[in-house]
Amino acid sequence: MTGFTRGRNLRQNETMRRAPESVHAIADEALAAAPADLRETFGLRLDRWWADLRDGLAGVYSPEDADGLGERLVRLAAAAFLARDPELRRLDAERTLAPDWFQQSDMLGYAAYTDRFGGTIAGVQDKIGYLQELGVTYLHLMPLLRPRPGDSDGGYAVADYRTVREDLGTVADLTTLATALRHSGISLVLDLVLNHVAREHEWAEKARAGDERYREYFYTYPDRTMPDAYERTLPEVFPDFAPGNFTFDDDLKAWVWTTFNSFQWDVKWTNPDVFYEYADIILFLANTGVQVLRLDAIAFMFKRLGTNSQNQPEVHFITQALRAVSRIACPAVTFKAEAIVGPTDLVHYLGQGNHHGKVSDIAYHNTLMVQIWSMLAARDARPAAYALRNLPVAPSTTAWVTYLRCHDDIGWAIDDDDAAALGLSGRDHRAFLSDYYSGVFPGSPARGLVFQYNPATGDRRISGMAASLNGLESAIEQNDSAALDLVIGRMFVAYAMVLGWGGIPVVWMGDELALTNDLHWADEPGHENDNRWTHRPSMPWDLAARRTDGTTPAGRMFGVLRHLIGVRSGLPHLHASVAAEIPALSDPGVLPVLRRHPVGPMLQLYNVTDSWRSWPGDRLAEFGLADGIDQISGDAVRPGDEGNVWLPPYAALWITAG
The missing domain is CATH 2.60.40.1180 (Golgi alpha-mannosidase II)
Structure with a gap:
């Protein structure tokens, strides 16, 4: 009997055993060549996280499928654990001892597109000093895994999760960058699109070629009977340029579920093989040194007839099981939920009820973002106070990601019931915000663009950089110093709220320099129909070089933000x-x-x-x-x-x- 086995038997006698003997036997076999200390570490993690894994799988799959998938996942996790770089294993140990690392008051996020910030992955590495000057400890690089050619929804139509966009570099470059960032105290954050893949992804190509195994990775229907039944309760994400939720594919000779665009095929999470594929991808990315995975479009992952197929209970079971696999193999990795949903649904992505503290570790505080813009437009804090006060309390082991802008448009997630409680109309208030930030409302200095007008609901989302939405262009054009002061004031108070809420505040690239809209956003091929590119400008490094000049809007904003960040980092209250x-x-x-x-x-x-x-x-x-x-x-x-x-x-x- 080995020392490892004796230790396991002792734990069983002390009722510490959590994973069954058969599961440990699978792990023992997979780790037979590993040193005893590594086998012991893996066994302890398996005991700790097995219940979360098994319960998560049981919430989605039949008992037989859950058992088989669980055993496959243990083998997968063991292989990833063995392949993990020793430096990353040390990080796993550090994060296990300090699980609140991402909750600290010195956390500061920065989000950017690789090509628009550094040109290439190697170019981003050259800018680490700039990030450190600002106080960044968390860098979110927007989608950089290989997308489909042409329009790729900003990189969210992924053709290969295991390669990098050729013009940005290689996976080796990504690993090098992750290492350099880690040595500089910065965690690398990447997107993992969970709801769909590009039509050009290998799974979709095999399905189109007639492989029945891969056809089962997707929702396909021979006629419109089921699509029409689903459509009765499904909203449209992009009503302007991608109406409907299904697309007929000539190769499949079937209708395929495409929530976002015709070239983004929704994957079928009811298939255990799909779960296994994504678990494998997560562990692959973790072993490149990625520390946070932004789970994109997570709210849409599970489909149910007669609903809007968002925020379904199975989403949280799936996330819990994925997190457990990650914790067993690489506990330094953290999950971030990209759930841009209504206020009552939002907190569930951090865990409520049986999922309390077991799903995503961090999530976007979409409600706070929307309410900040609402307060600035209406000069009234009452709706925000009511909405924020009535949000359920998040688990104390989690954190909100707070932000003023991100890569996406702003959808006005104003709850009708919240508005009605204050004697307001939710629809009217959403219309006011769209009018105000598109510059239609009398006296508004904003220069936002309307994105995806939906005539059925009246909803109009808004694109635009934060400085533009706060009126910077108008102040400059009028050469109005008093108006400029108010713009900087609005940016200051908005970012003070973002930084003061607690959690991980994230600065959108360019906000620290008060960058305005890119007026030439439509000039790039593939961007002409998507005005969100107006708030995705390229970094003007000549302007950044003058960031200490307090006589310019850029210099003033950089100084204001850097001061707030510095103060925040020293406040344990946050x-x-x-x-x-x-x-x-x-x-x-x-x-x-x-x-x-x-x-x-x-x-x-x-x-x-x-x-x-x-x-x-x-x-x-x-x-x-x-x-x-x-x-x-x-x-x-x-x-x-x-x-x-x-x-x-x-x-x-x-x-x-x-």
Whole structure:
């Protein structure tokens, strides 16, 4: 009997066994050539995560399929564990000992397209110093795995998950970059598209060639009977240029499910082979050094007749099982849910009920993003306060990803019930926001573009850089210094809310320089029908070289943002395990955010208007902050003679005990 086996028997006697003996036997066989310490480590992880894996699979597949798939996945995880670089194994150990690494207040994300930021993967590596100057600890490079030729939905129509776009570099380059970033204290984040593959992907090509095994990777129908039945309750994602959710394929001689575009084929997660394929891809990417996987289009993964086929319960079972496989082989890897869904569905992607803390580790706080833009347009914090206050509390082991802009359009996820509770019409408020940010509303300085107008619902999503949506072009054209001050003020208070919420704040490339819309977005082939490219400009490195010039909008914004980031990094109050609370408002134009950390309370006050607003001084004492200090300015916060604290236009205060 080996020492490893004796140790396992001891654990069983102490009722610590979680994985059955048959599963450990599979692992023992797969790891027979490995040193004893590695076998022991893998066995401990298997015990820890087996229940999550088995329960996740059981929520989707039959008992027989779940058992067979579970055994295959253990072999797969063991092989990936053996192939893992020793430096990555050390990172696994570090992250196991410090599982809250991504919840720390010094976390700062940055998101960019590789070609538009550095030209190539190697070019991004040359810019690590710039990222470090800003304080970045998390770099999200937009889709860089090989897409289909031509229009690829910005890279989200993936033709091969195991190769890199040829013009960007190779997988070896990606591994080198991940290593260099890791040595610089920066985690690499990549997209993993879970809902669909390109029509040109190997699976789809084999299906089109008549391979029945791969045809079962997709939803295909010989006629319109089932597609029409599904369509009765399915929304359209791109009603302008990709209406409907099914496409007839001449090679298949069948209708195939295509939620997003005709060239993006939805995969069938009810097939255990599809799950196995994606688990293999996750472990492959993990072993290149990727530390965070952004699970793209996760809300759409499971289909159910009579529903909108979004946010189905099986999505969370699938994610739980994928996460468990990852934890067994490479626990340094973190899952991020890209779930741009309604407020009531959002928190489920961080785990509720039986999935509490077992699905994605981090998720986009789409509600906060939308409510920030709503506050800036309406100069009113009441709808935001109501919506944010009524969100369920996320598990304390998870973190929100907060952001002002991303690569995508802005959809106005304003809940009708939330609006009605305040006597508002959700539809009317969404229409107002679209009018305001497209510059149609009287007095609006915004320069956004309408994306995907849906006449059936009236919805109009918006494209545009943050500075453009806040009116920078208008201020420059009018040579209006006061208007420019207000633009910088709006950017300041917006990013203060993003940075002050807790979790991982992410800066969209160019926001740190107040970049405006790319007016030539339609000139590139394949972009002409997609105005989201207006907020995906190339990085003007000549402008970035002058980022310390405080006389320019770029220099002012860089200085403002860098200061906020520096202050944030030193505040334990912003650890993501501490929930943000929304106290009662004292002024409709001031959003209060309270954080009750063991080191003491922190009250944040955000004036979302262009006028002076007050906050009652006695409420500082209510929160234990009568002698508070604003951490952003370093000044004491004291009420005036009339008993109020006064906030200038677009002010932000982060108040802690003095």
